[in-house]
Structure formats: structure tokens, C-alpha cells
Amino acid sequence: MIGVGGLLAFTAYWQDQSPSSQTPSASESDDASDETEVVQGSLVRLTAKKMAAAAIQIQTLQPTELIVTRTYPARFEYDQSLHVAINAPTDGILESIQVKPGDDVKSGQVIAVFRSPAIGQARNEWLRRLDEAELASNESDWKQTIRSGTLQLIERIEQRQAIEQIKAEMQDVTLGQYRGDLLMQYSQWLLADRLARSAGNIGQSGAVSGRVVQQRQASVDQAAALLAAAIESARFEVEQTARDATVRYQAAQRSVELAAQQVANLTGQMPQRSSDLNQPKTGSSFDETGDDETGDADGSDLSRLVLRSTIDGVVQERRFAPTERVTAGQPMFVIADTSRLWVRAGIRDDDVASIHVSPGDLVRLIPTSVPERALDATVHFMGRRLDPQTGTIPLVLTVPNDNEWFRPGQFARVSVPIQRIESALVVPESAVIDVDGSTSVFVRDGESFRAVGVQLGRTGRQGVQITEGLHAGDPVVTEGAFVLKSELLLEGEE
Known part of the structure; x- marks a missing residue:
């Protein structure tokens, strides 16, 4: 027979274990609402708070043209229309130099004075x-x-x-x-x-x-x-x-x-009478005898040649010091305007037929040293002659460089179109993930997200082609797929 004390103790225990005693506190309820709910096997649902934190972006899948590209190594170089190399016209001496690498120069500005007996003899013959x-x-x-x-x-x-x-x-x-x-x-x-x-x-x-x-x-x-x-x-x-x-x-x-003509072959321009010799000539790196600052204006010093810049630009190279002897053909100065550069890529002979570019088209350029500064470059021309040394045909692009991000000689990669696929289902590469060894894409399913196995096709500039697993109109997760995968795996472990 159970006594009164025992009855009271049983009653108290029963009250502690009743449903009303298991109601969580306010803080406990908030924690529960933040949890990820995994529905079925590959379906995951995020709370509103986690949805905002994951910055998930969704794109409705629509057929589009996929431009398939192939990547080739490339290199920055001077734009030939904005570049001039000043070579020694004949054997002689650099009498004086007025510039150094890095100096800004204007067209017609004196950069050096060159002296050569051969030039003097040619001018004397012309005068005779x-x-x-x-x-x-x-x-x-x-x-x-x-x-x-x-x-x-x-x-x-x-x-x-x-x-x-x-x-x-x-x-x-x-x-x-x-x-x-x-x-x-x-x-x-x-x-x-x-x-x-x-x-x-x-x-x-x-x-x-x-x-x-x-x-x-x-x-x-x-x-x-x-x-x-x-x-x-x-x-x-x-x-x-x-x-x-x-x-x-x-x-x-x-x-x-x-x-x-002999004088022009040596000096780069047709000679003028002495009264005109002190006038700078456009289109030539050389002046006949000089100006008031650097040479005789009366043309009496026939062996003296004033070197001038033919473009606005920056001195890129200076190979000699004042009073040094130079031989004919040796490069003395390089002047260039680097606000626009060329990028030269080598296209393999067996790829030429598949290249689909024309002058003015845009291709993706990725600088090797600073890939985060990838940009679109403009096709300038594609060569017609195979380089016997490299076995490639040059593809030359132009790229703006006003901010001086790039320098001639730097390496890059270019993605060149080789195929166009009409009405392709394309998703960004960020949408494709691996879920338990299966290539998948997350698709929104009501308030949840479902991992769908897919088959991939060609990769192009716009993204990756989906050949199986998705259909036009599917809402695909383009950003935040990794967060969904992580939540799916974590809940699966629990």
C-alpha cells in the first residue's frame, strides 16, 4: 500500500516529465530556428538568416549561345604604331645625350647628337x-x-x-x-x-x-x-x-x-639647304645639323646629326652613354607610347582552322602575374605566315594601358573562340559542385534547394554547358552553391 508521502513524490515526478515542462525558453527557440533543415537525402533548406549570409543568387536557366574557347600563352609587346627604335645610321660617336629611360618626350624633341664622318662625306657630295x-x-x-x-x-x-x-x-x-x-x-x-x-x-x-x-x-x-x-x-x-x-x-x-638619297639613307630624311637645316622634320628621327641649342644652324658642321623623337612617348631604353662609339645598325634608343599595347599569342597550326575571330572582336585576356586584372582585348589582326621556329601563327590583340598596369614583355593567357554552340544550357562554373562524387548543380525547389546530378559538355567564355540533368526554366543557384553543399554535408554527418 502506497503511503501519502509516496503519492506526493510520484505526483511531483509526473509533473516534471509532462509536455508543459519541456517547453523551451525564448533563447532556445531562436537557436532552433537557425538550424538547417535537411529534407530527404539531397534537399536542403536554409533559414532566412543563413540565406542572407550565404548571398545565394539564383538564375533561371535559358538556352543561349555558348562560345567555346581555347587558352593560348601570350606576351605583351609594344604597339608598333606607337613605338620607334632609333638605330645608328652609320659608324660614329654619340656626342651628347639629352634623355634617360623614363623621360617623357615630345615629337621633334632632341634626344641626342650623333657625329659621323660618313654623314659628312655624303652631305659634302650632295652639296658638290x-x-x-x-x-x-x-x-x-x-x-x-x-x-x-x-x-x-x-x-x-x-x-x-x-x-x-x-x-x-x-x-x-x-x-x-x-x-x-x-x-x-x-x-x-x-x-x-x-x-x-x-x-x-x-x-x-x-x-x-x-x-x-x-x-x-x-x-x-x-x-x-x-x-x-x-x-x-x-x-x-x-x-x-x-x-x-x-x-x-x-x-x-x-x-x-x-x-x-645617299644622305637620306644615312640620316633618315632628304637634305635641305642650310637655311632650312635648323627646322625639325616630322617623320624622321634625325635632323640635318641641329638647332640653336645643340648644333650649328648654318649647316657648316656636315658630320653632325641631331637625333629627335618622332612620336610623343616615354624613353624605354638607352643603350649607350655619351662619347661612346656605335656601329651602323646598333639600337641606341627605344621610345614608345605605352598607353596602348599589343598582346601576341601563338596559334598552333592545327588550331588555325577552328579559330573564329575577326578584327574588332573581343577575347578574354588574363595577365599571368595579375590574373585579377583580367579584361577584354580587341583582335587587331591574325597573321598569314607560319613562324618556322615556333610552328605558330601570330594572333595580335590591342589592349588599353592608360593606367600602366601592364609592361611589354609580361606574360598572359588569351581565351580564343574555337566553336559556337547554339541553344545551349549554360551555367557559371561557380554553380557546378561535387556532391558525394557526383557532379551536381543546386536547383531551387520551393523553399528548399535540391542537388541535381548533371552531365557537363563544353566549357566556354559564358560558363559550362549542361547536356543532361537540367531543363530550360530551372532556377539554378549560381552563387552560394558551396554553402549549400557544406550545410548538406554537415547535416548528413549529424
């Missing part, structure tokens, strides 16, 4: 040929003037103008020796003709014998023949000498051009 051409030009002008005057004189003689009139009109005309020769023959003919006419008139009256009249007529014929011969000879000679002078002047001009 120039003087000869000037002499030939003067002679040609003189011969042409004589030709013109002589032809005018012949025309007047043939018109039988009075000799006094001819002398008056031709007084200031240059005729050379033909003035005396032709006028003398013309005067003799006029005299013979006058005497013959006079004798003829007198002969009709019988005062002069017929023999005298015949002699006078013979004298006229002889004078006319001599005059005609003189005219023919003069006309031929003035034409011939004028043509000969023109030919010699043209030959002298060609000699000047050849000598000038």
Missing part, C-alpha cells in the same frame, strides 16, 4: 652635286636664251627686214656669236642685191656691159647661198646646244637626287 646642277642650270638657261634670240633674228632676216630695224629691235636680245655672223651675211647679201639691181637698170641703157650685170647677179646668188647656209647652221647649232645643255642639266639633277 648641287653646285654642279646650279652651273648646269645657268648654262641651260643661257643656251635657251641664245636659241630663242637667234630664232627671232632668223625670222626677221627671212622676212627681209631692214638691217637698221633689225639692229634696233634686237639690241637687247641675247644672241651670242650669231648676232655678228648672221648680220654680216645678211648685210653682204643686201649689198650684193642692191648692186645687182643697180647694174641691171644701167645695163638696160647700155652704159654697163652684160658681163658686168651677170657678175653682179652671180655675187647676189653667192651671197644668198652663204646667208642660207649661215641660217641653217645657226638654227641647227642653237637647237643642238640648247638640247645638250638641257640634257646635262637633267643629268646633274639626277646626280643631286642620288646624292640626296
